[in-house]
Amino acid sequence: QSALTQPASVSGSPGQSITISCTESSSDIGGHDYISWYQLHPGKAPKLIIYDVINRPSGISSRFSGSRSGNTASLTISGLQAEDEAEYYCSSYPTSTISVFGGGTKLTVL
């Protein structure tokens, strides 16, 4: 099973844009459209913010966007806000049981 590698931390100032990468250890990520991103705030329920690489669930701000290039998926947050400070996890779900989370990225808003 492939592993997903994320940077441990990223940071940005309010109003800036940041990008979090998610690189799959094999070339499989470029062969399917099944990547999701989750936002975790301490003490709160995790939230799905991107699914199928580029789609936003209803109610998720358009400031969040997803993309993919080769075996790397990316989450971009534009117009950074203090409330965006959280942990972010990517996950790959190419089949019903072959599925994995990335190691997580801590976003700090300076």
Add this chain to the structure above:
Amino acid sequence: EVQLLESGGGLLQPGGSLRLSCAASGFTFSNFAMSWVRQAPGMGLEWVSAISSNSGSTYYPDSVKGRFTISRDNSKNTVYLQMNSLRVEDTAMYYCAKAPQRELRGTLFDYWGQGTLVTVSS
């Protein structure tokens, strides 16, 4: 509004057993697969079990296979996680999560609960 409310966490010794519950509301529970995901202190997310809408399919990673059992009662809108032979490394926040379809869909979850803490320590 979709709500998932976990309960049953606590402090227990290695080798002990615990049953977690997740009460669901705000959607037709019997139409969707459900999962449990955990996060150990300072660590990442780990998918630890899943069950399809009609209980016909289940999933466990090797780390919990043979020790954890997921089940559901569609009449009570509740999913359970029976955890036996608990180890120190099972210490984590355990989240209940809803899949967007009847069958297992890997780690795609459209709603999560706030979690219940399980601590295994001697």
